[in-house]
Amino acid sequence: MPKAIPERQPLGDPFAGVVLQLGQHLALAAEPQPTTTTLARGVFVVRYAVRFLGKTHFSIVPGLVVLDYGDILTGADAWNFLLMRSHLHPRAEVVGYRSDGTDDMVFVRQLDLAQPVEVLVYADSTATKPIARPTALIAPPTAAYSGRLLDYLPRYDSLEAWQLEMSV
Secondary structure (H helix, E strand, C coil), X not given: CCCCCCCCCCCEEEEEEEEEXXXXXXXXXXXXXXXXXXXXXXXXXXXXXXXXXXXXXXXXXXXXXXCCCCCEEEHHHHHHHHHHCHHHCCCCEEEEEECCCCXXXXXXXXXXXXXXXXXXXXXXXCCCCCCECCCEEECCCCCCCCHHHHHHCCEECCHHHHHHHHHC
């Protein structure tokens, strides 16, 4: 009897706050900041995506990974496999939503795991198209955020610190 295909479980973390825009750059913050435009406010889902090889303007948020010998991984198991062991299984398939919201299925060998992970913000857990692609988190060191978010999004203590970094 064939294995049942599990539901997709894209890895995501809740984030309560705002999406800010400063020039062409986007950031997440707990509160609105002066001299920025607040694009969205509320409780969002932050997901993590792997960029395509040769098409780095696209990335995919893995919902499940199908290994070439039939095992199926979802959630944190799928994410950890992609980052740590997928080089051993280049024919494994990744099923998920691209950064433009399109449903897609690609081989691991089509992904560029040497590129930084892309952080995408979604309106809720059912959304398939992101509302923002932030490049920074503005938060004091004492703020409690998920370890993944802090791993993949540079944190700045203040708006001024972020602006200094952008001007370099």
